[in-house]
Amino acid sequence: MGKLKVLELLVGLAQAWPDEYPDGSEDTLLSPLTMRNCAGNTPLHEAVGNRRSAVALALIDADLYMIHDVNGRHESPLEIASREGLVDVVRKIVDIPWVDAEFVEWNPSAARLFTKSCWVVTPIKHEAAAIFVKFMVGKIGISLHPWRGRQQCTDELTMATREGTGLLENRPDLISLTDSSGNNAVHYAVQKNDARAVDMIHKMQVSLAYERNQVQQTPLHAAARYGSPEAIKALLRRCPDVAEMVDGNGCNVFHAAVVSGKIDALRCLLSRVRAAELLNQVDGEGNTPLYLSASMLHIPCALMLLEDRRVAPCILNGDGQTARSLVQANAAGGENAMDAYEMYLWKQLKREESKRCRKHQLPPVTLPRHKGSGKEAIKQSVGIHLVIATLVATITMPGGYSQVQ
Structure with a gap:
């Protein structure tokens, strides 16, 4: 239920948890902070999945290593937090250094190499594009429920967009990362039909619009397949020649639109591709x-x-x-x-x-x-x-x- 006082008590008990069984068994005794449920979720996974930012932040402070764990669906807490719009949790995880300050002072070049390797091999790498585009799209943390005022949603939208832009300005290397299927940030933005995110990414790295995933599909193919007319407009406005690219089956964006039966995407393409x-x-x-x-x-x-x-x-x-x-x-x-x-x-x-x-x-x-x-x-x-x-x-x-x- 996200009760912080109860959490503080439980975290204190967990930190006092012994590392070994009292009977002298050689097996390691798992801490309650790292135990998993039947879905493979740790307490941190559950906290971010239920949008409990304060609880998630407290759990991260209690055990920094939990941010690297993946659940049964191979999702890291960072991916779930970004999908749920927990801006403060995403920022905290990203800002956590990969190596200790003492190691950096002792061997700076090795620390840089180690950090780069971690970004490559960690499961977070495979989710990075999804994470940060979902953070950027301006819809983070915003649920347009009917009882919420338009001005409140607009204010939150502005704040989320500003937060996303600031994060990418601080970590521009994240924008070009891909997931396990080769999808980059623009692939994910067009799935949500978010022209704002597409424009934001283009301003930082326009070449992403031309990059293909593992099935050789460009973001414009994805926009046509998902029926995202606003994203199609944003892509063609800055990169009109991307419409000429074909995927691994030789299909262009018109093929992609008709195969998926997306009439809105097809209408948009017909009106903008000459x-x-x-x-x-x-x-x-x-x-x-x-x-x-x-x-x-x-x-x-x-x-x-x-x-x-x-x-x-x-x-x-x-x-x-x-x-x-x-x-x-x-x-x-x-x-x-x-x-x-x-x-x-x-x-x-x-x-x-x-x-x-x-x-x-x-x-x-x-x-x-x-x-x-x-x-x-x-x-x-x-x-x-x-x-x-x-x-x-x-x-x-x-x-x-x-x-x-």
Whole structure:
């Protein structure tokens, strides 16, 4: 419950805890400060996980070595504290020296080497990017509950951002660290759709926007995959050429958006990325974004792509199929007959092919089977019109449009 008086009593008892069993056993007797529960959490893990800053600070003062322990999920107290927004706990852990002052005075060069090695091998290294971007994003320590006033939240937001900036100014080396999957601070910022954090990191180290994780995805890929339009805008504002980068599968950011079905991310990319070749670029398997959206039946994404005149519906994939012929082939069997949504997508693809692909040799058109009748067909038809109305109301034309013609 975070009762400090009780904690002080328990810490005093724990510090008086013997190191060995009274019966003379050779086994080491664990201190209550370092004992773990079934989840592998020490008392410090539990304190920061329950947002008890005062308790966590007291535990750190009682035993500094607890800050290096990881729980059953390989989380350090530093990671949990930053995720929960405990600014004072994060600052205290980061400010704790890795080596004693006496050792630094005795051998400064060895101390620097030891400190650097600790940052590399400690589990904290694998969580550093997540920790410090979550500290920076300006949402730390802020829960926008309905009973809290707007001004109070704004004040806390300003304070948290100032604290995060100050920490990074004091420890700029932390900004370039990555987690165990190769994700850097920008990868984590875009997951939260936080343009403020992206801008802050860019001002300190813009090259992070171009760095890839272990699956060769840039932060812009992550923003598209998580559906983070504000983060996409912030990335493209400072680094527009990052949209040209592909991941380990040859997928660009348009592929990433349609695979995840993130319509908001796709809309944002269509309005801000001008190069038509990126919209029609094939991945490692020869698939364009339109083909992928059709094959995965992400119908809103496919329809939005068709609304953009830069998207070419005539491109054949590695199997010699267009997006239309793929939808058609999947519905060739009786059990796979099209529902109303698929039928509408097929008709739109067929219409665009007839208008824009007259000089191309395309797979033959056959009338697919349509499943559903009566009330179900009417219900699906209504749903289709709602999807279309939404797309029409929200689509942004890259080059603008004439209101006269």
